[in-house]
Amino acid sequence: MTAAAQINPPTRLLMGPGPINADPRVTRAMSAALVGQYDPSMTEYMNETMGLYREVFQTRNEATMLVDGTSRAGIEAALVSLVVPGQKVLVPVFGRFGLLLQEIGERVGADVVTIHRPWGEVFTPEEIEDALKEHRPDVVAMVQGDTSTTMNQPLEGLGELCHRYGALLYTDVTASIGGNTLLVDEWGIDAATAGLQKCLAGPSGSSPITLSERAVEVIRSRKHVEAGIASEDEAERGERIASNYFDLGMILDYWGPQRLNHHTEATSMLYAARECARLLGEEGMAEAVERHRVNGAAMAAGLDGLGLQRFGDQAHRMNNVVAVYIPEGLDGDAVRNGLLQNFGIEIGTSFGPLHGKVWRVGTMGYNARPDAVLTTLSAIESQLRLAGQSVVAGGGVGAALEIYADAGLR
Amino acid sequence: MTAAAQINPPTRLLMGPGPINADPRVTRAMSAALVGQYDPSMTEYMNETMGLYREVFQTRNEATMLVDGTSRAGIEAALVSLVVPGQKVLVPVFGRFGLLLQEIGERVGADVVTIHRPWGEVFTPEEIEDALKEHRPDVVAMVQGDTSTTMNQPLEGLGELCHRYGALLYTDVTASIGGNTLLVDEWGIDAATAGLQKCLAGPSGSSPITLSERAVEVIRSRKHVEAGIASEDEAERGERIASNYFDLGMILDYWGPQRLNHHTEATSMLYAARECARLLGEEGMAEAVERHRVNGAAMAAGLDGLGLQRFGDQAHRMNNVVAVYIPEGLDGDAVRNGLLQNFGIEIGTSFGPLHGKVWRVGTMGYNARPDAVLTTLSAIESQLRLAGQSVVAGGGVGAALEIYADAGLR
Known part of the structure; x- marks a missing residue:
């Protein structure tokens, strides 16, 4: 047996690009007692968390919830659920996390096209419109704030622009949310995913996500099976989401009034995510x-x-x-x-x-x-x-x- | 803004099939201060956690670590990383979680064949051998303990049996580990995944995993790209793991001496997982x-x-x-x-x-x-x-x- 002592991390002041020190109120919330998965208090906490994140994302999207994993889990859930293999995804890359969107898009079978700005710069709306005209993507996937370059891509008006060319707009706001203006509804963003470990003042391990009605419609149009109960023989490969864990349709049914069993919610991480949003709401x-x-x-x-x-x-x-x-x-x-x-x-x-x-x-x-x-x-x-x-x-x-x-x- | 009060869950005694009350020492460990991702104390905690879970799994597998997500995340990581689309996976089903393995196998593109026992029974080695002979699968995926039926499938000797027919043995031990004998090395298990929320006395949200050298070899034979840095144009679809988040090759490189950046480890969940294993080690x-x-x-x-x-x-x-x-x-x-x-x-x-x-x-x-x-x-x-x-x-x-x-x- 490895000898291991009680946890006793050194005191650090984390002033890098994240993760950062969590607000002590957030880590304290994580030590709250667990309750059952369908306990009335648990489903109420889930509903409250959805409401709190609507404020954080500045949206009225009903489909606002958590993916159980790090911010990267939220990205993959969005892309694997929104994109049918073979569909075209445009990724404007201005740093490392654009490259990550490109890679995840390719992994889930998208036909990914990229446009690039040198590290340290952002795109103009015209550059994005040119690429929309040329490539006619199904989805535009881009980062709001890319910590690798410290740049904050302006997103105002981009939703409308994407919609004009028939594309959905997905954005990874992990690094920017809470510390920079983000107006999901006003900017017409169809899907946004985040993490707790930057400006939300929590630990890594939960990924808040919000989906517009348009995005939910796309997800609902894909084939599903009820969690673990039966397989759907007629589901054609490609139409069915190639992941169970990241199937946002199933995750929606778990967070929604149906409460269909999917994963066992990571309760302590939900407590943390809820507290992060609650503190931001107070502020x-x-x-x-x-x-x-x-x-x-x-x-x-x-x-x-x-x-x-x-x-x-x-x-x-x-x-x-x-x-x-x-x-x-x-x-x-x-x-x-x-x-x-x-x-x-x-x-x-x-x-x-x-x-x-x-x-x-x-x-x-x-x-x-x-x-x-x-x-x-x-x-x-x-x-x-x-x-x-x-x-x-x-x-x-x-x-x-x-x-x-x-x-x-x- | 949704009005929300400080978290204050009711006191419950959770005597269902899980999740259960976490040991208070585990939830207290989660409130420990965060450190940076590559802080010497963090990498040391990661190494200790690997050692502690070798004891829990009863294995000498170097590749013993955590997947950041619930137990279901560990299952999907194992299947998407071990199985090339089109390969045959045999799932002996004796309850709900066997059906989940079937569904996840199908989602990741496996050619899944199933055999069934009525709920409330388990398989004999002969039944499994007959199916191995008939179907010649690349991977056998089965649950050890299925909470839906309360059954505990005997696994002794099954690894050798699978290897004789050229198959790897993967098993989901979420419900059984810690409360029932599990001898990963002695039983020749190539991959096993778990969760904290049952006999390990922790909250849901982290999935311990162990991989035999044989399993690591299979994963290493698949095409990879370095996280988020570049895409590999020549990677043929199907050979490359169809997930970035669940690519166990990348997760191995993050936990291993190379420390290649992948996700940002869910530090508080790692603290919890480490404490669960530490307490079991003491006992x-x-x-x-x-x-x-x-x-x-x-x-x-x-x-x-x-x-x-x-x-x-x-x-x-x-x-x-x-x-x-x-x-x-x-x-x-x-x-x-x-x-x-x-x-x-x-x-x-x-x-x-x-x-x-x-x-x-x-x-x-x-x-x-x-x-x-x-x-x-x-x-x-x-x-x-x-x-x-x-x-x-x-x-x-x-x-x-x-x-x-x-x-x-x-």
């Missing part, structure tokens, strides 16, 4: 976005004040994460390791074309707070100094304080 | 099985003492769940609702051919304890009396006490 969605804007601006200004250069189109940066170039001659990973070892603070590395070139610093969810930002800037200053970099003393904190003073912090 | 697997045997026997004897007739082949019943016929003239759901409303105790209903015919009573995980068994028997006696059924006073508790006295309870 207000616009207020949460503004909190992320102010704290993100303070972090970015602070990094400027430390002499670091920002990466990417700053007019389209997400509020909750900023990337800065690693100064010439510094070992980026050594600085990150020093921050973790000496100060217990985590910041992010990067992927693909940015590998080894930038650090990514997040201010999201529970950590979108002045004390977390100022502590991080102080620690980065110290660690840069330990690494032999010359830095203006107090330049980071000073620049951040200017932002906070403008925002009314006294 | 010992054989001791845990014996605890389930004694408490399950006491519950079954107690239900006899209340004049209820057991369902199914008692020589092959799981230790942790018993089904009894609903007495003629009683409304089974009314009795269950009464138990919940009056005593806060949940017992199970049933599905398919047993719908409305039996109750299912579990004694599993944290609830495999004399006080939980005796409390439940008392409450059932009271509720039967309220429903107008004549019962021998104290007959349930008395019969259970005889079992406990034999087991040394003083």
Whole structure:
């Protein structure tokens, strides 16, 4: 037997691109007592959770619920349920998570076409319209905020645009939701999926999802069988959703008034997801976005004040994460390791074309707070100094304080 | 905004076929602070969890880890990763969860053949060998314990049998593991998947999995692409695993020394899964099985003492769940609702051919304890009396006490 002690993780301040520290109220909610799957209190909690996430997504979609898995589970559930194999999916790629949509689309049998922007930029509506005209996709799948580049793709008007060309619009809002404006109904988004581990201030492991009536119609048009009871011989391959776990029709029937048995809901994760949305509801969605804007601006200004250069189109940066170039001659990973070892603070590395070139610093969810930002800037200053970099003393904190003073912090 | 209060579930004693009350140490472990995905403490917890589940599965399989989702996620991950579309999968069906394996097999494109035993019975090795001879499957997929019938399929020797006919053996041990003997290596099982919400005393939402070298070889022979970085144009449809989230090759590379980024591990669920296995390790697997045997026997004897007739082949019943016929003239759901409303105790209903015919009573995980068994028997006696059924006073508790006295309870 492996000897293992009671869990006792070190105290970390997680200021990378996520996951981040959960709000303690969220992790406390997870330790609440379990109830049965169809206990009246459980079905009521499920209904409440649906209502709370309608507010988070800014939608009236009845079909608003949780997929039991990480944010990636939500993406796959959306794509495998919405796309019949062979149908065309257009993926505008502006970072790593666009590539993930492409890959998942290909895995579930879609005919995927991509358009690309260089990392650090976003698409104009015209570029997307050109691709719609050329490719006539059934579904457009794109990320709202891509942490790999820190970019926030404007989505306003894109739903209407997609619908004009006969396409559904799916978007992965994992990194952006809660920290950046997202208006699912107003923007005509047909499906959106998220995760708890960024601006929602929870742990990874539950994926909130919302589906428009149009999306539900597509899903309902596909062949289903009742969970585990019988197989449907006449279901033709391709029409039936090639997954049971991610069959959103079955998941809808489990969350809906029919309460048809599907998976056994991950009750503790539901408690967490509910608490994340409940806390955001108390704060207000616009207020949460503004909190992320102010704290993100303070972090970015602070990094400027430390002499670091920002990466990417700053007019389209997400509020909750900023990337800065690693100064010439510094070992980026050594600085990150020093921050973790000496100060217990985590910041992010990067992927693909940015590998080894930038650090990514997040201010999201529970950590979108002045004390977390100022502590991080102080620690980065110290660690840069330990690494032999010359830095203006107090330049980071000073620049951040200017932002906070403008925002009314006294 | 939906008004929602802080979570405050009613106190329930969950004595159905699962989910059950989690051990409080498990839910407390979930509220531990989060750390980063590649924090040294996190990767160490991942490694410890792999070691702890090797003990739980009784295996030396290096490929022993967690799938982030409910037990059903583990099933789908095993089948979509092990089976190339068009390959033959034999599913011996003896209850609802066999039908689920059939359905998931069909969804992932397998050519599924089934053999059947009536609900309440199990297969002999000869019946399985006959089917192996006739169908020559690539994979045999079967449930160990099926809660729908309470049956425990003997698996001893089946691995060798399957291998002799060129098949891999996959088994879903969600309902049985921890409460019934399971010897993955000794029985030659190539893949087994589980869930926390039964005898492991945790919440639903994480699926422990173990894979033999033979199974890993099959998975490694399929085409992969690195997570989200690039697509592999030459991957032919069918050879590539038709899921990113459930691609066990990628999940292996995330848990293995390469630590390739895949999903963001559901850290709180990992803490829960680790604690479940840690507590079982402290107790010992054989001791845990014996605890389930004694408490399950006491519950079954107690239900006899209340004049209820057991369902199914008692020589092959799981230790942790018993089904009894609903007495003629009683409304089974009314009795269950009464138990919940009056005593806060949940017992199970049933599905398919047993719908409305039996109750299912579990004694599993944290609830495999004399006080939980005796409390439940008392409450059932009271509720039967309220429903107008004549019962021998104290007959349930008395019969259970005889079992406990034999087991040394003083």
